[in-house]
Amino acid sequence: METGTVSTEQAASCCEVATCKHCGVPTEGGATFCCTGCEAAHEAIHRLDEAAAFSLLAHDNDDGSYTLSLGVEGIHCASCIRLIENALLAEDGVVGARVNMSTERLTFSWTNCRERGDALAAVVNKLGYKLHPLNDTEEAAATAEKSLLRAIAVSGFAAGNMMLLSVGLWSTGGETMGMATRDLFHWISALIALPTVLYAGQPFFRSAYSVLKERHTNMDVPISLAVLLACVMSVSETLRHGEHVYFDSAVMLLFFLLIGRYLDARAKGKARESASKLLSRLVGIATVLEDGKITQVPIKELRPGALVMVATGEAVPADGIVEKGGSAIDMSLITGETMPEAVVAGAEVFAGTVNLSAPIQVRVSKASDKSLLSEIVRLLETSEQGRATYVRLADRAAQLYTPVVHAMGALTFIGWWLLMSAPWQVSLLHAVTVLIITCPCALGLAVPVVQVLASGRLMRAGILLKSGDALEKLSKIDTIVFDKTGTLTQGKPSLRSHALGTDDLQIAASMATQSRHPLARALKDAYDGALLTIDVEEVPGKGLRAEHEGAVYQLGSRRWCGEADEPDDNFLELWFSVNGKPAGRLSFSDRLRTDAREVLAKLRSADIELHLLSGDREAVAKDVAAEAGIDIVKAEVTPAEKSQYLAELKAKGNTVMMVGDGLNDAPALAAAHVSMSPSSAMDITQNTADIVFQAEALVPVWQALQIARLSTVLVKQNFALAAIYNIVAIPAAVLGFVTPLVAAVAMSGSSLIVILNAFRLNLRKV
Amino acid sequence: MDILLYLIPIALTLGLAGLVGFLWTLKSNQYEDLEGAAHRILLDDDED
Numbered sequence: 165m166e167t168g169t170v171s172t173e174q175a176a177s178c179c180e181v182a183t184c185k186h187c188g189v190p191t192e193g194g195a196t197f198c199c200t201g202c203e204a205a206h207e208a209i210h211r212l213d214e215a216a217a218f219s220l221l222a223h224d225n226d227d228g229s230y231t232l233s234l235g236v237e238g239i240h241c242a243s244c245i246r247l248i249e250n251a252l253l254a255e256d257g258v259v260g261a262r263v264n265m266s267t268e269r270l271t272f273s274w275t276n277c278r279e280r281g282d283a284l285a286a287v288v289n290k291l292g293y294k295l296h297p298l299n300d301t302e303e304a305a306a307t308a309e310k311s312l313l314r315a316i317a318v319s320g321f322a323a324g325n326m327m328l329l330s331v332g333l334w335s336t337g338g339e340t341m342g343m344a345t346r347d348l349f350h351w352i353s354a355l356i357a358l359p360t361v362l363y364a365g366q367p368f369f370r371s372a373y374s375v376l377k378e379r380h381t382n383m384d385v386p387i388s389l390a391v392l393l394a395c396v397m398s399v400s401e402t403l404r405h406g407e408h409v410y411f412d413s414a415v416m417l418l419f420f421l422l423i424g425r426y427l428d429a430r431a432k433g434k435a436r437e438s439a440s441k442l443l444s445r446l447v448g449i450a451t452v453l454e455d456g457k458i459t460q461v462p463i464k465e466l467r468p469g470a471l472v473m474v475a476t477g478e479a480v481p482a483d484g485i486v487e488k489g490g491s492a493i494d495m496s497l498i499t500g501e502t503m504p505e506a507v508v509a510g511a512e513v514f515a516g517t518v519n520l521s522a523p524i525q526v527r528v529s530k531a532s533d534k535s536l537l538s539e540i541v542r543l544l545e546t547s548e549q550g551r552a553t554y555v556r557l558a559d560r561a562a563q564l565y566t567p568v569v570h571a572m573g574a575l576t577f578i579g580w581w582l583l584m585s586a587p588w589q590v591s592l593l594h595a596v597t598v599l600i601i602t603c604p605c606a607l608g609l610a611v612p613v614v615q616v617l618a619s620g621r622l623m624r625a626g627i628l629l630k631s632g633d634a635l636e637k638l639s640k641i642d643t644i645v646f647d648k649t650g651t652l653t654q655g656k657p658s659l660r661s662h663a664l665g666t667d668d669l670q671i672a673a674s675m676a677t678q679s680r681h682p683l684a685r686a687l688k689d690a691y692d693g694a695l696l697t698i699d700v701e702e703v704p705g706k707g708l709r710a711e712h713e714g715a716v717y718q719l720g721s722r723r724w725c726g727e728a729d730e731p732d733d734n735f736l737e738l739w740f741s742v743n744g745k746p747a748g749r750l751s752f753s754d755r756l757r758t759d760a761r762e763v764l765a766k767l768r769s770a771d772i773e774l775h776l777l778s779g780d781r782e783a784v785a786k787d788v789a790a791e792a793g794i795d796i797v798k799a800e801v802t803p804a805e806k807s808q809y810l811a812e813l814k815a816k817g818n819t820v821m822m823v824g825d826g827l828n829d830a831p832a833l834a835a836a837h838v839s840m841s842p843s844s845a846m847d848i849t850q851n852t853a854d855i856v857f858q859a860e861a862l863v864p865v866w867q868a869l870q871i872a873r874l875s876t877v878l879v880k881q882n883f884a885l886a887a888i889y890n891i892v893a894i895p896a897a898v899l900g901f902v903t904p905l906v907a908a909v910a911m912s913g914s915s916l917i918v919i920l921n922a923f924r925l926n927l928r929k930v
Numbered sequence: 931m932d933i934l935l936y937l938i939p940i941a942l943t944l945g946l947a948g949l950v951g952f953l954w955t956l957k958s959n960q961y962e963d964l965e966g967a968a969h970r971i972l973l974d975d976d977e978d
Contacts, residue, residue, distance in 0.1 A: 242969040265966030314956060321949040328941055345934070352938065 218295065219281030229259055231273040232281050237294040239265055244293070251287055258284065270295070305429075312426045315364040319419040322360035323412070326353050330412045334905040343405060350402040350409050357411035361395055364418050367425060383562035383608070386569045390599035391417060397596045400589065408593075413600050413907045420605040420915050427612035450481040453525065470528045474519045482528045483535040486511045489524035492681070493517050504682065520680065521702065557636060557876075558611040561883055565607060573599045576898045594900045601897040601907050602890055606914040610882035613922040618875040621926060626858040627868050628843075634854035636879075637838040638872035640819050644767060644865070645810065645836070647824030648778035648788055653754045654860065655825065655844060657682055657736050659690035663748035664740055669693075672740045672750070675700050675708045675719050683738050684708070684719070686752050707738070716743050757862040760792050766866050768793070773818065777806055779828055806832035823865060825849055840865060874928055882918045889914045 222232040239245065245263045252261035252272050257280065261272040270288065274280055285295055329349045333341070365388065372384040391414045398409035451473045452461045458473070463481045466472065471487060474480050480493070492504035495517050504520050507513060513526055515535035573595045580591035619629045629635065646652050664672060673691035676684035678700045700710045707720010718725050718741045725739035727746040735751040764774060775796045778785040785799035798809060810832050813820050822829070822836035825845035833839035833852045841853035850856050857864035893910050896902055902910075955961070 242972040245966060245969060246973055263966065264963040265969060266963045310956065314953060317949055317952050317956075321945050325942055325945045329938075348934075356942075 218285045219278050222278055222281045224278070225273070229273050229275045230278055230281060231260075231271065232285075233269055233271045234285065234295045236263065236268055236270040236288065237296070239263060239268060239293070247291055248288055248293060251291055252284060255284060255287060309426070309429050312367065312422060312429055315367060316419070316422045316426055319360055319364040319415055319422055322356050322364075323415045323419045326356055326412045326415055329353055330904070330908065346407075347402065347405055350398075350411075353409060353411040354399060354402055357398075357415050358395060360415055361391055361418065364415075364422060365391055368418075368421070381566050382559075383566060386566055386599060386602075387417070387421060389570075390414075390596070393592075393596045394600055397593055401593070404589075408904050410596065410600060410904055410907065413904060413911065416908065416911060417600065417605060420911070421608045424605075424608040424612045427616045430616070451475075466528050466531060468528050468530060472526050472528060473523060474526055475523050476519060476521060478519055480513050480515055480517050480519060480526060482515045482526075483530040484513060484526040484528040486513060487525045487527045489522060491522040491524050492520040494520050557879060557883075558607075561607060569599065569602050572602065572894060572898070579898070580900070594897070597900075597902045597907060598894065598897040601893045601902055601910060605911055606882070606886035606889060606918045609915055609918050610886060610922075611879055613919050614875045614878045614882065614925060617922055617925045618871050622868060622871055625864060625867050627864045628856045628858070629854070630850075630856060631854045634838060635872040635875050637854065638821065638869060639876040641772070641821045641837060641869070643773040643775065643813060643818040643820045645775040645777050645813070645820055645822045645824075645832070646794070647822075647826060647829045647832075648776060648780055648785055649754065650825040650844060651823050651829075651842060652760055652776070652788060652792055652862070653756055655754065655842075657686045657752035658755050659686055660735060660751045660753050662750040664750065665748075668740060668742070668747055670696060671698070671710075671712060671717055672719050672738075674698050675710050675717065678702075679708055683736060683750075683752055687738065687750060717741070718744075722749075756788065756792055757860065759861045759863050763862045763866050764793050767869070770869070772869075775813075777801060777809060777824075777832070779803075779806075779826075803828040803831050807835040810835040840868065871925070875925055878922055878925055882921055885917055885921060886914065889917075 218232060218234060219230075221234075222230040225231055236248070239248075245265065248263050248270060249261045252258050255274075257275045259273045259275060261270070263270050272284060274284060288295060329352060333346065333349055368384045368387050368391070371382065372388040375382045376385065394410040394414040398411050398414070401407075401409050450461050450463050450466055450470075452459050452466070453471045453473055461470070466482045472481055472484070476491075486507050486509050488509060490506070490508040493507050493513055494504050495514070507524070512529075513524075515538070576598045577591050577595035580586040580594050581588055584591075586594075615635065618635055622629060649655055662669065669691065670693055673687055673693070674696040675698060676687040676691075677695060678698075679685075679702060696712070698710045698712050700708050702708055703720070703724075706724040707718060709720075710717050719738060722737065722739050725741035725746050726744055727739055727749075735753050737752065738750045740747050740750065768774060773796070774794045776785060776789045776792075776794045776798070778788075778797075778799050779801055780799060782799040785797055789795075789797040801809065806829065810820060810822060814835075814837070820836050822833050822839045823841065824830075824833055824839070825841050827849055829841070829845075830849045830852045833841065833849065838855070839853045840855040840857060841849050843850065843856050843858040845853070845856075855868055857868070889910070893902075896906070
């Protein structure tokens with residue numbers, strides 16, 4: 165591979181623009197490729213890659229063509245889109261190909277036979293983009309969101325247009341507007357309202373019907389009842405040439421409630437990641453060496469005893485023992501540790517870990533469904549099932565609200581009919597007004613508006629809420645358990661100190677730019693001078709070697725660089741040698757996140773109990789805890805022990821938040837009351853966490869806690885406002901003082917107050 | 931009040947036009963990939 169010839173003199177030659185080797189787009193900072201997609205594409209172009217049996221997932225369009233949607237990883241720029249789409253469209257029989265950048269998915273259709281899909285997927289794979297299957301729940305949620313949006317549009321249109329007519333009705337009395345005109349207005353209103361209610365009310369009707377069938381009740385029952393009764397009542401009033409109709413109230417009610425419903429759906433749906441992404445690592449094909457012949461075997465069918473070949477950059481398909489070759493393995497998926505582990509023949513490797521530096525052959529010891537990875541996933545599932553179902557504040561309010569409103573409506577009807585001997589139509593009219601005016605608008609908006617504003621604000625701070633009730637749960641916590649690597653610390657080594665001269669450092673840094681090893685990257689990041697162009701050769705398991713101006717330079721392990729003494733500290737290190745003589749040592753360590761001390765101090769002052777839970781050695785964990793200022797430390801714990809620890813805390817009565825990033829933390833995250841993980845975490849870990857934060861800093865933990873507490877206060881205030889409003893409005897409705905105008909004003913007024921109150925969230929500094 | 935015979939249908943038609951327009955954009959998946967659309971404008975379609 166000619167990746168050695170890189171133009172890295174970004175400082176020296178400003179007029180020479182570096183371009184992507186693959187797509188020719190000018191790149192930043194003299195990089196060889198514009199994005200990892202192009203880099204992988206370039207590497208993979210000569211390598212044959214097999215795609216999994218994706219075609220089984222294809223949808224048969226019944227006209228001889230098939231459509232397949234797949235998740236695709238690594239799309240970063242416009243040229244990635246074009247590359248994939250054009251490559252597919254150039255194939256015979258492909259009738260359509262479309263990349264969706266926001267959702268990172270690829271949809272393509274072809275004619276002929278179903279199996280052709282595999283070949284087409286392989287085409288994309290060969291370009292270097294990883295494909296993975298999608299799960300259906302995502303699809304369903306997107307469809308539901310869309311239909312809500314349609315319902316909002318329809319009810320919004322109807323509410324707006326009917327308001328034009330209603331304002332006319334309200335602003336004139338019986339004297340100024342003749343009865344015929346008033347009836348015309350009523351009829352037009354009915355004409356708009358009835359289809360709208362039938363269409364836009366469906367989400368509520370369906371939900372109400374399904375709970376009634378189960379002999380339960382929820383908020384949608386009184387909503388549906390109010391809307392339907394209001395319509396029936398208004399139609400009869402229109403027929404009787406009555407004065408008051410409530411079409412506009414019914415439609416406006418639907419409009420407000422749909423907005424609340426949509427915001428709620430969005431909050432829940434945001435950042436919904438597919439859990440299948442992780443397991444898709446185990447869906448692929450393994451290269452098996454059998455009797456000197458190479459065969460491709462689906463990973464699922466790997467049996468213990470098989471000998472598999474793992475190429476550089478590939479994930480190890482199953483747990484096993486290295487039979488031949490030596491390499492560095494990225495174990496981060498399993499342990500959360502970012503330093504690759506050197507393996508030689510006889511070492512144990514685990515499924516899902518990534519082979520970094522040289523091809524190895526692995527003797528499979530466990531079938532893939534028994535691998536450590538699968539076990540952790542299973543553990544995770546059990547923890548999630550054990551998670552107590554949390555009843556949201558809004559649901560509790562609804563449970564209280566529904567029977568009260570129904571009783572109130574019924575009492576009003578009986579009161580007017582029996583006690584006041586009013587005609588039943590009049591009695592029913594008053595009962596319906598009670599149902600409309602107790603309008604759950606404010607109630608329906610109280611939570612979602614706060615939620616959306618809070619999540620918007622958190623989003624700007626780089627914090628993503630993944631579950632709708634995360635904020636509410638977060639506001640209740642009194643204990644935080646931190647993982648060490650990647651959570652309290654940055655999770656990647658950084659240069660601590662070095663003993664090199666300026667020239668040597670420049671050469672070492674220039675060599676380091678051409679390796680993917682974490683220490684080399686740390687060196688590159690730490691060095692800010694000009695870089696040289698050097699041809700570098702990577703010696704697997706040892707380091708980098710380069711010849712430059714007649715001298716041979718080596719950057720790598722202690723022994724390889726000719727240093728014989730043993731190290732006297734625990735720091736990670738690189739050695740640099742010139743012509744075989746050691747020239748100096750560079751030491752690295754995983755530092756605390758820059759603001760960790762400060763944030764932890766703030767949390768402690770907010771009376772939050774802090775724990776540190778680490779799979780690392782006791783001494784290292786204690787050091788980090790002391791530096792960060794955490795008193796309670798538990799080290800050398802397995803994933804199972806971590807979730808056990810969380811369960812014990814819970815049993816003691818603590819409400820715990822877990823913050824962690826490794827796959828080994830995932831079960832603990834699921835076991836916690838609420839959980840958070842940095843965006844550098846493994847997919848599955850992010851999936852499990854309720855909240856994901858993006859930042860080098862730890863301050864999001866503090867910000868999220870503050871905003872959660874604030875928004876819970878606001879939600880409660882909103883409920884109080886809605887209650888006060890009802891206390892005033894209900895007697896008026898029961899006594900029959902409410903006209904359609906009063907209902908409309910009261911309804912929009914209460915909704916507006918709740919929304920304005922929610923906006924106070926943006927005023928407070930955190 | 932004859933003016934109402936014109937104004938009401940006009941108001942309703944305009945509103946309806948807006949609604950239909952929105953539903954059309956929704957149906958033709960124009961909100962599906964807002965990020966991708968921003969990038970696609972950079973592509974040169976005449977090339978192929």
